[in-house]
Amino acid sequence: MPKVIENVGCPYCGCSCDDVRVTVSDDGKKVLEVENVCAIGTEIFKHGSSDHRIRKPRLRQPDGSMKDITYEEAIEWTAQHLYKAKKPLMYGFGSTNCEGQAAAARVMETAGGMLDNCATICHGPSFLAIFDNGYPTCTLGEVKNRADVIVYWGSNPAHAHPRHMSRYSIFPRGFFTGKGQKKRTVIVVDPRYTDTANVADIHLRVKQGHDYELFDAFRMVVNGHADDLPDVVADVPKEQILEVAEIMANARFGTTFFGMGLTHSDGRNHNIDIAISLTRDLNKVAKWTIMAMRGHYNIAGPGVVWSWTFGFPYCLDLTKKNYAHMNPGETSSVDMAMRDEVDMFINIGTDAGAHFPIPAVQHLKKHPWVTIDPSINMASEISDLHIPVCICGVDVGGVVYRMDNVPIQFRQVIDPQGLLDDETLLNKIADRLDELNAQGA
Amino acid sequence: METVTMTLVQHPELYLECYSVTPDLFAGKSLAEIADLPAHEGKIVWKLGDFFKFDGKSGATAAETRIIVNGDVHKMKRFGQQMTAGEILINSAADMYVGCWMRGGKITVKGNADAFLGIAMEGGEITVEGDATNHVGSAYRGDWRGMSGGLIRVKGKAGNDIGTAMTGGTIIIEGDAFIHVLTHADGGTVIIKGDVEGRVGGQMVKGDAYVLGKILYPLPGFKKVATVEKECDGQTYTFDQYIGDLGERKGKKKGEVIYGNIYLKA
Numbered sequence: 001m002p003k004v005i006e007n008v009g010c011p012y013c014g015c016s017c018d019d020v021r022v023t024v025s026d027d028g029k030k031v032l033e034v035e036n037v038c039a040i041g042t043e044i045f046k047h048g049s050s051d052h053r054i055r056k057p058r059l060r061q062p063d064g065s066m067k068d069i070t071y072e073e074a075i076e077w078t079a080q081h082l083y084k085a086k087k088p089l090m091y092g093f094g095s096t097n098c099e100g101q102a103a104a105a106r107v108m109e110t111a112g113g114m115l116d117n118c119a120t121i122c123h124g125p126s127f128l129a130i131f132d133n134g135y136p137t138c139t140l141g142e143v144k145n146r147a148d149v150i151v152y153w154g155s156n157p158a159h160a161h162p163r164h165m166s167r168y169s170i171f172p173r174g175f176f177t178g179k180g181q182k183k184r185t186v187i188v189v190d191p192r193y194t195d196t197a198n199v200a201d202i203h204l205r206v207k208q209g210h211d212y213e214l215f216d217a218f219r220m221v222v223n224g225h226a227d228d229l230p231d232v233v234a235d236v237p238k239e240q241i242l243e244v245a246e247i248m249a250n251a252r253f254g255t256t257f258f259g260m261g262l263t264h265s266d267g268r269n270h271n272i273d274i275a276i277s278l279t280r281d282l283n284k285v286a287k288w289t290i291m292a293m294r295g296h297y298n299i300a301g302p303g304v305v306w307s308w309t310f311g312f313p314y315c316l317d318l319t320k321k322n323y324a325h326m327n328p329g330e331t332s333s334v335d336m337a338m339r340d341e342v343d344m345f346i347n348i349g350t351d352a353g354a355h356f357p358i359p360a361v362q363h364l365k366k367h368p369w370v371t372i373d374p375s376i377n378m379a380s381e382i383s384d385l386h387i388p389v390c391i392c393g394v395d396v397g398g399v400v401y402r403m404d405n406v407p408i409q410f411r412q413v414i415d416p417q418g419l420l421d422d423e424t425l426l427n428k429i430a431d432r433l434d435e436l437n438a439q440g441a
Numbered sequence: 442m443e444t445v446t447m448t449l450v451q452h453p454e455l456y457l458e459c460y461s462v463t464p465d466l467f468a469g470k471s472l473a474e475i476a477d478l479p480a481h482e483g484k485i486v487w488k489l490g491d492f493f494k495f496d497g498k499s500g501a502t503a504a505e506t507r508i509i510v511n512g513d514v515h516k517m518k519r520f521g522q523q524m525t526a527g528e529i530l531i532n533s534a535a536d537m538y539v540g541c542w543m544r545g546g547k548i549t550v551k552g553n554a555d556a557f558l559g560i561a562m563e564g565g566e567i568t569v570e571g572d573a574t575n576h577v578g579s580a581y582r583g584d585w586r587g588m589s590g591g592l593i594r595v596k597g598k599a600g601n602d603i604g605t606a607m608t609g610g611t612i613i614i615e616g617d618a619f620i621h622v623l624t625h626a627d628g629g630t631v632i633i634k635g636d637v638e639g640r641v642g643g644q645m646v647k648g649d650a651y652v653l654g655k656i657l658y659p660l661p662g663f664k665k666v667a668t669v670e671k672e673c674d675g676q677t678y679t680f681d682q683y684i685g686d687l688g689e690r691k692g693k694k695k696g697e698v699i700y701g702n703i704y705l706k707a
């Protein structure tokens with residue numbers, strides 16, 4: 001009899017939907033049906049029970065081919081190279097549970113290396129702004145139950161977070177928002193007319209890369225300098241700025257969701273920083289909150305786990321062994337790779353091969369490269385060693401942090417069939433490193 | 442003043458952290474003791490003597506010690522970290538953090554200097570004869586106090602984040618700068634002799650920016666109030682004076698609101 005599992009978490013985007021229903025085969029090895037999930041979420045569960053999954057570590061041979069090896073051999077190879085490297089880098093964690101991220105912290109502390117997560121190419125600038133200016137945020141539950149004004153600034157949930165609008169922000173009927181979308185005002189700020197802009201009441205078509213100026217203009221209005229506003233700011237006419245500022249000031253509860261449009265255009269952290277300043281200004285007259293549209297279902301996780309472990313959420317320099325250092329620009333993965341500053345690379349739960357600039361990949365490729373990932377991806381195909389692991393939320397459960405930093409327990413739905421999970425694998429590598437360090441000392 | 446000359450004999454494979462190269466740590470030490478000071482390359486702790494050969498003699502105090510660095514040290518960071526007195530002359534380009542958290546003394550870099558030049562500097566003087574990149578005299582991440590005193594002069598161009606969260610001191614960029622000059626500043630002076638792309642004085646509480654070239658994208662939060670004659674790095678020019686950032690909080694002194702200023706050459 002196929003088994004139905006309720007309240008399953010979806011291990012894909014930052015919405016971390018936890019209302020999924022999965023039907024699995026009698027032997028617990030196949031996913032038969034997935035409900036309450038968007039198109040991209042469906043794929044990850046299907047992929048979990050695909051016959052094409054890699055189930056054994058593969059080591060590159062002198063002739064360039066890949067040969068299946070055992071987990072023990074893979075652990076030994078990785079530990080030996082970590083032990084030898086002067087400055088190894090472990091990067092990724094977009095798709096790993098918190099247990100795996102804690103084990104990774106142990107590995108890199110033992111190895112004396114660099115530890116970084118995908119925020120470094122994503123919401124890292126948001127962290128910097130939060131360090132500088134605070135984070136007046138809330139949970140998605142509060143948005144659902146209270147928010148009457150929603151701003152999506154430089155983010156496009158219609159494509160990147162498919163259920164965000166229906167589950168949390170625009171459409172749901174919450175405790176104080178019983179009329180759902182009818183009683184909500186939606187403002188989208190984006191240089192493009194996106195599918196999210198299509199459902200908005202107001203679309204501000206800001207000049208690409210000039211959001212900072214537009215925030216400055218809103219702050220002028222909120223702080224009583226509307227008269228000094230130029231006629232047009234960042235391609236947005238003054239009347240429209242005044243109209244939107246009025247809506248914001250009259251909100252019962254407003255939330256700004258921001259995405260890559262702010263973190264990855266010129267100024268980066270400063271775009272978020274001034275967005276936070278505007279949120280603070282608005283709180284003098286209304287109730288406003290702000291939230292980063294984190295990309296993956298647990299990319300908030302490493303930030304939380306490593307902050308409580310080391311005091312910093314990302315770009316960690318653990319080479320000094322007795323203290324952690326962080327300074328993006330120096331200790332950030334892409335910068336280090338571009339400068340050829342590391343001599344070993346472990347790509348885990350992400351695909352640096354696809355996401356990093358080509359010169360960065362070329363530098364990293366000069367050194368030993370390990371990919372720990374359930375799937376075949378560009379990184380796995382150029383690495384020296386590919387170690388397949390469980391897919392979190394499919395073959396193994398675990399704690400994940402949703403984009404609003406709410407922890408959610410994800411479930412295992414199918415049998416891992418011999419695959420190790422990240423936590424077990426990384427702890428074995430750390431155990432072996434401990435032995436090597438003890439021998440070396 | 443006594444001089445220690447250190448000459449590169451071995452390039453590091455990765456990057457070397459030369460936090461020990463300061464007059465404070467060299468003063469009163471023999472050349473052998475200086476060569477024994479630590480330097481990190483990743484997790485490996487080397488000695489300075491593994492990379493440099495030392496000549497000359499150090500002074501009894503930092504103020505009496507000059508350090509001359511010869512050879513191509515562009516892969517070495519943190520020269521002059523937290524130094525309080527004395528001099529360092531680097532005869533090539535240097536990597537990140539030259540003069541970071543510096544409190545006094547003088548550093549000259551003959552080539553380019555990489556990011557985080559003089560961050561959170563409190564006093565002293567840094568001259569870079571080439572270009573600088575990003576975060577010149579700005580704050581460390583999460584710190585509200587950027588550069589608070591001293592002088593940084595860059596003869597070439599610079600990148601973004603010039604004097605972020607600055608509270609005092611002076612930064613002079615003789616070439617162009619990119620974006621974010623005096624962002625979040627609460628004091629201090631930045632002079633850009635070339636052009637700036639934009640975002641001068643964003644979220645600035647107070648402070649003075651002088652721009653002798655153009656600002657391609659001025660911020661809306663600045664309003665022109667006067668045309669004034671002012672002295673700037675030894676010469677007098679006519680400037681249009683703008684006040685702002687009107688979006689940011691402002692303090693009062695004797696009942697008058699204190700604004701940040703941009704002086705744009707007329």
Ligand code: SF4
Pocket residue numbers: 010011012013014015016017036037038039040041161162163164297
């Ligand atoms: S919105 Fe995101 S978390 Fe929710 S089902 Fe789709 S991919 Fe999964």
